[in-house]
Amino acid sequence: MKINLHKRIPLTFILNVKQKNPALHYLYHNKRKYKYPENIDQKFIENPNDPFWISLSNKINIDKHTCYNEIITKYFRKQGSSWTKQKDTLLLDLVEQNTSWLSIGFTLNIHPIQCIKRYWKLENKREPASWTKEEDKQLVDLVAKYNKNWSLISTFIPSRSRSQCLQRYKRLDGNKGKWTKEEDACLIEAVNKYYYKGWKYISEFVPHRTDSQCRERWVDSLDPKIKKGKWSKEDDEILMKFYGNNWEEISEMTKRINGIFKDKNLTAYFCNKCCVIKEPFYKEIKLEHNPLGGYIKDDKFLYYTKDKIYSLDISKEDLSKEVCKKESLDFVLFLNDKFIVISDKEIQIYRNLVLSQVYPVKRGVCVGAIQDDKLYLAYEDGSVCCLEDNKLVEILKMDENILSFDVSGNKICISFFNNKLAACDKSGINFLYTEVSFIIKTARFWKDHIVTLDEENNFSLFDLNLKIIYNENYEGRLSNFEIKEDVLYLIMKNNTIIITEEIKEYI
Structure with a gap:
């Protein structure tokens, strides 16, 4: 399928995002004065540093990032598109073609962050299968023919991504003899x-x-x-x-x-010296379902899939019991005897597996975190809020779209969908930035470190100065991870949870 990635956005729409912004309102009523073209090429939209945004921000006296984020966010909200099987297929095709997330968003009329989340959900549904001899032979032949063009090669092998093909070939081509x-x-x-x-x-x-x-x-x-x-x-x-x-x-x-x-x-x-061998530092738990996240407390393991939450009694090795069912679970947070279900409309707090509180939220919640019994939420527009006295209070405002964040003490770590990782104080000062190779979909604090998982299934460990000290590629086997009370839960795609308390195993 040939896709037109040079879709144009009418200037009339950009000028109409004025409801809550006096400067944009002024621009709308003076649009003839500025004589902008009726259509703006997508390349302007894909690059917030383009001279177009600098010119626009100077004329309406708003910084370019605020102007860019407000226009982009409201454009996608106006489209209001929903996911279908056809769009899922098109999404996977575009990702395999290494199309930028913004281009994918404009093609599907869905916000790029929602496209990223949808892609990860679709990837989580895929069961990692072992490579067959036929696939190995086909891979070797394709490499000989196309000279390690992994994007092209992956199109000839169904259900295999470019990263999987690359890693598999390295193992096939690997030298298993003595080191020279x-x-x-x-x-x-x-x-x-x-x-x-x-x-x-x-x-x-x-x-x-x-x-x-x-x-x-x-x-x-x-x-x-x-x-x-x-x-x-x-x-x-x-x-x-x-x-x-x-x-x-x-x-x-x-x-x-x-x-x-x-x-x-x-x-x-x-x-023979009469020493007792301790238990291994980690445990493995087999489940009946493929979990997206989970938490262990008092021999109870609570975990969730794309639409359900389950409870498992580990000590009895019983079957999982369904606790809650929703049409779609954006994400779930766990805290002591409570778990918190967050969707695009409301926050539901369950205590002892019973629904106890409901809070409405504005659209665009992308991720949440819990610290000291406080709930923190991040929104697509870059704002971070804290639930205090049954009210959501904004504590931080970023200039870029947030994908993942976590809170530890007075520190916040944030990942953005433009391949950046940041750390700062809750007040928004002492900012540190670093650029990474791939988009980080999960970032969490763990024992004075920051642990991340990116879209290429790289599991990485950073110090608090954002210097990387460990990296490992799980080749699609790692679905996600959770950290609770200094315990790391690796959530694998083969219905397995690996639990560890030792950070040294990863350094």
Whole structure:
């Protein structure tokens, strides 16, 4: 299907977004004076830094970002389009063509943020299937023919994205033999230069090696911090003191390779010293449904799908019980004995699985967060509100559309749909920005760090100065994650929840 991505927006509409803005009202009544063309090309709409917006903002005395956001937001609200099967299909096609989200929004007459959310929901429905031999052969043939044009290659393999094709080919093409001196030299040079960008990026400088191979080679052999030679008495004492399966912590304390401790003889020797092996740091829970998010409290696991909320008693290993059903759940927040259902019209608060309070909200809620029993909501127009005394009070106003945010103490982290991640105080001061490769759909605080998941399924860890310290690509297997009381819940697409309390496992 050929799609016209150069749709034009009548200037008469842009001039009509004047109801709540005196400056735009003035512009409307003086439109002949400014002699703007009757139609404005879409390229102006896609770029808030275009001279058109600078000129317009100067004439009506409004900063360009406010002018841009108000016009764009009201344009899409006026369209009022709903999702259909045809639009879902068209949305997936446009994403596979690497079309910008703004272009997709204008093509479908739906706000770009809603297009992003819809795409993620559609992706969550897709069950990750293993690659077949036929698909592997087809992939190798296509790479030989089209020279790693992943966008084009993915169009020939149904249900596989460009990222999945790229990652699969790296594993097929990967060298599983011994590391050569040349490969070690490439890896050392790449780590020294780009250690902060993650193993996926570093592996691009080591031909025929995957990101996991590069990490294992560095951690097990090349890291200059590794202590080699015979074991000392101090090493033995540390090993006996820090007993359990927490080999990463023992490795850090002794400066020894983590893999050494997994030797059967050492483990047997260790167990014979009458030490009790602790439980693993994580748990896995199998579910009957594919969850989008969830929370554990007192052996109860509450989780939600696209239209239902379920409760599962973990201690009894019983079947999940349906708690609530809605036509569409935008997102759900959990807090102690309450869970909060947020849609585009209202906030519903359930206490002990019973509906107790309802609050109306204005349209455009995109994400929420909870801290100290307070509910925070972010809107598409860039405003952040707090529910206080049964009223929503605006505490922060951004110049760009918010996709995800979280609150921790006096800090707020925010991701935008223009590939930016930010951190600031609640008052809006001490702003830090960083640009990332892909749109971040979830950003959360975790133990003095910021954890993110982007649209390409990259799971990343940043410090509070927004310096990246860890990155891993889950190749479509990770649906989302939740963080409650310093516990991280990885929500996988194979109906599994992985629970961990140790941040060291991800550094």
